[in-house]
Structures are given as structure tokens and as C-alpha cells.
Amino acid sequence: MKKMFWVLLCLVLVTGWSFAPRIHSAPVEEIKIAGQFGLVYAPLMVAQSRKIFEKYGLKPVWKEYGSGGAVREALISGEVDVGFMGIPPFLIGWDKGCQWKAAMGFVVVPVGLVTYDPNIKSLKDFKAGDKIAVPSPGSVQHILLAMAAEKELGSATALDNNIVAMPHPDAAAALISKKGIKAHFTTPPYLFEELSQPGFHLVVDDITIFGHPFSFNVGVASERFHDRRPVVYSSFVNAISEAMAWINANKKAVANLLAPEFKLTPEKTMAYLTWEGMNYTTAPYGLMGFAEFMQKAGYIKKAPQQMEEIAFENVLAFVGSRAGGRSEIEKIQYK
Amino acid sequence: MKVTKLKKKSMNKTLNQGLFIVGVMILWELVARAQWFPVLLFPSLSSVFVNLLTELVNGEIGGRLLFSLYLIGAGLGLAVVTAAVTATSALISPIISDWVQALMAVLHPLPGIAVLPIIILWLGTGPQSIIAVIWFSSIWPLITNLHTGLRSVPATQMEAGRNLGLKGIALIRFILLPGAFPYILTGLRVAWARAWQASVAAEMVFGASGGEGGLGWFIYKKRFFMEIPSVFGGMIVIILVGLLVERLCFEWVEVRTIRRWGMTSE
Numbered sequence: 094m095k096k097m098f099w100v101l102l103c104l105v106l107v108t109g110w111s112f113a114p115r116i117h118s119a120p121v122e123e124i125k126i127a128g129q130f131g132l133v134y135a136p137l138m139v140a141q142s143r144k145i146f147e148k149y150g151l152k153p154v155w156k157e158y159g160s161g162g163a164v165r166e167a168l169i170s171g172e173v174d175v176g177f178m179g180i181p182p183f184l185i186g187w188d189k190g191c192q193w194k195a196a197m198g199f200v201v202v203p204v205g206l207v208t209y210d211p212n213i214k215s216l217k218d219f220k221a222g223d224k225i226a227v228p229s230p231g232s233v234q235h236i237l238l239a240m241a242a243e244k245e246l247g248s249a250t251a252l253d254n255n256i257v258a259m260p261h262p263d264a265a266a267a268l269i270s271k272k273g274i275k276a277h278f279t280t281p282p283y284l285f286e287e288l289s290q291p292g293f294h295l296v297v298d299d300i301t302i303f304g305h306p307f308s309f310n311v312g313v314a315s316e317r318f319h320d321r322r323p324v325v326y327s328s329f330v331n332a333i334s335e336a337m338a339w340i341n342a343n344k345k346a347v348a349n350l351l352a353p354e355f356k357l358t359p360e361k362t363m364a365y366l367t368w369e370g371m372n373y374t375t376a377p378y379g380l381m382g383f384a385e386f387m388q389k390a391g392y393i394k395k396a397p398q399q400m401e402e403i404a405f406e407n408v409l410a411f412v413g414s415r416a417g418g419r420s421e422i423e424k425i426q427y428k
Numbered sequence: 429m430k431v432t433k434l435k436k437k438s439m440n441k442t443l444n445q446g447l448f449i450v451g452v453m454i455l456w457e458l459v460a461r462a463q464w465f466p467v468l469l470f471p472s473l474s475s476v477f478v479n480l481l482t483e484l485v486n487g488e489i490g491g492r493l494l495f496s497l498y499l500i501g502a503g504l505g506l507a508v509v510t511a512a513v514t515a516t517s518a519l520i521s522p523i524i525s526d527w528v529q530a531l532m533a534v535l536h537p538l539p540g541i542a543v544l545p546i547i548i549l550w551l552g553t554g555p556q557s558i559i560a561v562i563w564f565s566s567i568w569p570l571i572t573n574l575h576t577g578l579r580s581v582p583a584t585q586m587e588a589g590r591n592l593g594l595k596g597i598a599l600i601r602f603i604l605l606p607g608a609f610p611y612i613l614t615g616l617r618v619a620w621a622r623a624w625q626a627s628v629a630a631e632m633v634f635g636a637s638g639g640e641g642g643l644g645w646f647i648y649k650k651r652f653f654m655e656i657p658s659v660f661g662g663m664i665v666i667i668l669v670g671l672l673v674e675r676l677c678f679e680w681v682e683v684r685t686i687r688r689w690g691m692t693s694e
Contacts, residue, residue, distance in 0.1 A: 182652070185653055185654050186468075189655075224554070230648070272549065273548065273554070392653070
């Protein structure tokens with residue numbers, strides 16, 4: 094009897110030990126992600142440190158790039174499977190024939206044009222020599238400036254001769270030292286840093302220009318990747334969703350986790366994470382609105398007629414298609 | 429006899445080079461048409477030229493080119509003046525010569541683009557910063573060549589000039605400058621190439637000059653709008669201008685000066 098017990102115990106242990114790993118790990122699939130750094134990319138940083146991708150059977154391979162343009166080129170050449178970029182750069186690629194679609198919205202953040210000059214209260218007050226820094230031509234910030242210029246000055250290109258392309262950190266340093274540039278079209282955390290300087294103020298902000306919030310970035314995947322590796326694709330979407338939800342439920346923990354990475358105090362990181370307008374969400378906002386404006390202003394040649402042309406089925410299912418007129422969530426895709 | 433042979437040799441060389449370039453262009457077109465690489469990243473040469481033509485017609489590329497030439501003219505002009513003053517003072521005073529040599533040793537290896545962040549901090553963004561980078565990039569080859577060139581004129585030639593009764597400006601005009609001319613021309617050629625590199629790089633790294641930008645800004649902007657044929661178009665314009673200046677300016681001067689004086693081996 095006693096012998097029987099030991100044999101049984103051994104059997105249980107051995108089978109348990111050999112089955113246990115198999116239950117938790119499906120075959121590991123590698124996914125190459127264009128990783129970026131910063132407040133907007135907090136979901137990626139959280140997913141990485143909490144090993145969320147691993148939970149879904151993915152082995153993330155991170156690749157770093159210096160600019161949005163480089164991320165786009167990496168996606169086209171197949172160096173990465175998925176990447177994140179603003180809606181305008183995504184649409185420029187789509188217009189030029191890139192076989193890709195939006196896999197998710199990626200974070201809504203406040204965007205605004207900041208100046209230190211008390212005389213500049215609206216776009217009309219910019220003189221010919223006043224430089225406005227944007228990250229690059231064709232970026233969200235550039236297109237927003239063009240939208241605002243069309244609304245206030247009558248022409249989308251009215252301020253194109255005022256723009257300088259500068260990376261956010263350089264432009265923020267230049268603006269704060271009041272050297273070289275008059276204004277900076279920027280995003281958090283640079284937006285918050287600049288606005289906390291005495292006398293610095295917003296000339297115009299995203300909501301005034303666009304009418305409502307919009308996805309600052311979209312997750313982009315090639316159709317080839319989506320079609321050939323559907324399981325990896327959906328695991329990726331789920332992993333990012335989990336990271337987003339975790340951020341919303343655990344802001345304090347996120348602040349503590351990310352503060353050393355940002356070289357900020359946890360309190361300041363918390364203040365930035367919870368700044369009015371920050372929204373960690375995978376819901377898409379404003380996809381079609383950008384497309385329609387960019388086509389009208391000549392930045393792209395064709396605009397999508399249907400969401401199907403620029404978004405994958407998980408995004409389409411999320412937005413839905415209400416019979417008898419657009420639903421609320423359909424409406425926010427437009428300007 | 430000898431002259432015709434030489435002419436034939438140079439004709440052959442030109443033909444050979446022409447054939448090579450045409451061959452490379454055909455290869456490019458074939459590779460692009462085979463679509464081994466994404467068309468977006470590797471456009472066909474024909475589409476590049478069609479695009480270049482439309483850019484030329486709508487005038488943007490012409491305006492950008494003029495602006496680049498203005499920046500380079502200003503930066504290079506300033507560099508020539510500074511280099512001439514520095515090299516002359518080095519010739520007169522041995523102490524200054526030592527200083528100039530020390531400066532050259534320290535600063536010549538430094539790429540102009542590496543000082544751009546500092547220049548932007550000091551001068552802000554805009555044309556003045558680009559001109560400063562061009563000036564910094566082109567001044568060192570100029571000074572090096574001027575300094576060496578002026579020193580390389582043999583003392584016997586100077587003495588011969590003095591014996592012929594030449595003094596002051598005349599001595600410099602008829603003995604010193606012609607003697608140093610091969611170096612001066614080399615310096616100008618290197619400086620011209622460096623000036624182009626600096627202007628394009630500065631505009632592309634920082635997009636520093638914005639709306640009032642030259643060809644560097646043109647290429648930079650087209651890259652972000654994914655108009656890759658236009659990116660190549662901008663490069664082709666730079667190549668054409670380089671060839672044109674080499675053939676029309678530098679060779680023209682070379683034929684009328686150092687070649688006529690018998691100072692080259694060719």
C-alpha cells in the first residue's frame with residue numbers, strides 16, 4: 094500500500110511536470126516590432142516589462158528607429174512586422190501603394206502649438222520669419238498646422254514656409270531657451286514641459302482644429318503579415334489591448350515603473366499620465382477625417398471611400414456599421 | 429602626332445566612361461522592373477526621370493537649386509576670404525603659421541555636420557546656420573592647400589623674380605600665386621565638394637532651414653511624403669551641377685592656367 098502510494102506520487106509528479114509547461118506555452122512565434130520610447134509608447138514599455146507578449150505565445154524582437162520615416166521604411170522593406178505611426182504618415186504610405194492597414198488605434202494624446210511670444214495669439218500673428226517647429230514634413234503636427242491654416246488663414250500651405258523640421262527634444266530645448274524658433278507643434282511630455290514655463294501658452298490645440306480627439310498613432314501591419322500569420326496578428330492585438338487596460342487600471346504602478354526610464358520623478362510621471370486628454374485606448378479616432386483633408390489639400394492623391402480599405406477586420410468590427418446613419422463611434426472617424 | 433594620339437586616348441576614355449554609365453543605368457532599370465525590391469523603395473530610372481521633368485516644369489526643384497547655390501556661394505565665398513587672409517598672415521609671421529598648423533591639425537578631421545548642433549545653439553536655425561556649417565566644412569581644405577601651396581614655391585623662383593625686378597604685389601601676382609596655383613585649384617575643388625556635402629547634410633539632418641530650404645530640404649521633404657523618385661531626382665540634379673561646375677569652371681580654369689604653364693603631368 095505504501096509502495097503503491099509512492100509509485101502513484103511519482104507518476105503524478107512526472108506527468109504533472111511534463112504536462113505543465115505545455116499547458117502554458119504554445120509554440121513561440123517571433124514578432125518583429127518597431128519599438129519606440131516615450132509617454133505615448135507606454136503600452137509597449139509596459140507590455141515589455143510585464144512580459145505580456147510572452148503570455149500570448151509571442152517572442153517580441155524589438156527594433157529601434159530614429160524617426161517615424163524610418164519606421165515606415167522598415168515596415169515597407171519587411172524589417173519589422175508591425176509598427177506605430179501617426180495617421181498622416183500611414184495614409185501617405187497607403188496612398189503610395191503600401192500594402193498595409195491599421196490594426197488598432199494607439200493612444201489619444203493632447204497635441205498643441207506652443208509659443209512664448211505674448212503677441213502671438215492666433216495663426217494670423219505669425220510673421221514671415223517666425224519659425225514653427227514640427228517633427229517632420231507630413232507628420233501629424235504638420236498636417237494639423239495645415240488644417241488650422243486652412244481654417245484661419247484660408248490656405249493649407251499658408252505656413253509651410255515657416256516650418257522647420259526638428260526632433261521633439263531639440264525643438265523643446267530651442268523653444269524653452271527662446272532661441273531660433275517661435276513656436277513648437279508638440280505632444281506630451283514636451284507639451285506639458287513647455288506649457289509649465291512662465292508665459293508659454295497654446296496658440297491652437299488639436300480639439301479646436303479637428304473638432305474632437307483623434308488617435309495620435311495607429312498600429313500598422315502589412316496585409317502580407319496579417320494574411321499569412323493571423324494567429325500572431327491577433328495575439329499581438331490582444332497583447333497591446335491588455336497592456337492598455339492595465340495602464341488605465343494601474344496608473345500609480347505605471348508611474349513607478351516608467352519614472353526611471355523617463356528620468357522623471359514618479360510624481361511627475363503620474364501627473365503626465367493623468368494629464369487632461371491623455372487616453373490609453375486602442376479605439377480608432379479620426380481615420381477618415383485625416384484622409385479627407387489630406388486629399389483635399391493635395392498631400393495624398395486618393396482618399397479611402399470605405400474604412401475597409403485602410404483598416405483590418407478587428408478595427409472594422411469595433412467601429413461597426415450602423416444601419417440608418419452613422420453611429421457615434423462611426424462619426425468620430427470623420428472630422 | 430603626339431597631340432592627336434593624346435586626343436584619341438582621351439576620346440576613348442570618355443567613350444569608355446559613357447558606356448559604363450549607360451550600362452549601369454540599364455542595369456538599374458532592369459533590376460527595378462524585375463521588382464526584386466519593393467517598387468516604393470527602388471523606383472525605375474524611367475520613373476525617376478519622368479518625375480524629375482515634372483519637378484523641373486513646376487519649378488520647385490529649380491528654386492531649391494538656386495537657394496542651395498546661394499547658400500554654398502555665400503559659405504564658400506566667406507571661406508575663401510578667411511582662408512586667404514589666414515594663409516597670408518601665416519606666410520608673413522612664423523608664429524601665426526604655427527597657430528594655423530595647430531588649428532588645422534585639431535579641426536580639419538572634424539566633419540562640418542558634427543558642429544551643427546552647436547551652431548544651431550549659437551545662431552539658431554535658418555540659412556545663417558547652414559552657411560556657417562558650409563564655411564566650417566570648406567575652410568580647412570582651403571587653408572591646408574593654400575598654406576602648403578604658398579610654401580611650396582621654390583626659393584630659387586622667388587629669387588629669379590626678384591632679379592627680374594619684381595617686388596611686392598607684382599612678385600605675388602607673377603611668381604607666388606602661379607607657383608601655388610595647382611594647390612589652390614585642388615583646395616577649391618575639395619572645398620566645393622565639401623560645401624555641397626555640408627549644405628545637403630545640414631538640411632537633411634536637422635531640416636534646419638525649413639521653408640526657405642535648398643536641395644537638401646527638397647530631398648528630406650520628399651522622403652517623408654514617400655516620393656522616392658523625387659528623392660532620386662534631387663540627387664541627380666546635385667550630380668549634374670557637380671559635373672557642370674567641374675567641366676565648365678574648374679577644367680576651364682585648369683586648361684588656361686596650370687596646363688598652359690606646363691604644371692601638370694597630363
